[in-house]
Amino acid sequence: MTLTRSEMETIRRQFDSRCRKILREESYSIRKRLARRAEKEVSLSWLSEKELNRFYVIDEYPSDLFFFDAAEYRIPVRDEKLASALAAxxxxxxxVILLAFFLDMKDTEIAAKLKVVGSTIHRRRTSSLEELRSRLEVFENERNKK
Structure with a gap:
């Protein structure tokens, strides 16, 4: 069956009309979807600094940490000044300091781990804290002089 020229022209126009209708409805659908999304989206420039800070993570690598071995534990320390004061x-x-403050152990637990008397742990902890405080003050004074 062959079609006449006018019938082919009619089919072409019907096809064009149908394509235009589909494209018009699709563009309407897209605009509607974008409008719904725009209602829910917020520009990052409108957010406060506190809200922006919730959207990032700082990567932490083992090379950025200082590790100390205490009893059978390997304890990471982030702060360089504290790590150098601990190393001294x-x-x-x-x-005693690492187990007490980094692993939250009680004196009795530390005494059992290190196989010493509880009063020894208390004495070591208090004297160690004094030493640490004085070393950190020295570091701070040196930094302020520079």
């Missing part, structure tokens, strides 16, 4: 302490005192 004798091993026994450093272990």
């Amino acid at each position: 302490l004798p091993d026994k005192k450093r272990d």
Whole structure:
């Protein structure tokens, strides 16, 4: 069956009309979807600094940490000044500080781990804290002089 020229022209116009209708409805659908999205979106420039701070994470790498061994634990320390002050302490005192403040152990637990008397742990902790305080003050004074 062959079509006449006028019938082919009619089919072409019907096809064009149908395509235009589909494109018009699709563009309407897209505009509607974008409008719904725009109602829910907020520009980042409108957010406060506190709200912006919730949207990022600072990567932490093992090379940025200082590690100390205390009893059978490997304890990471982030702060460089604190790490150098801890490194300057004798091993026994450093272990008590690390176990007490980084692992939240009680004196009795620390005494059991290190196999010493509880009063020894208390004495080491208080004297170690004094040493740490004085070392950190020295670091702070040196930094302020520069």
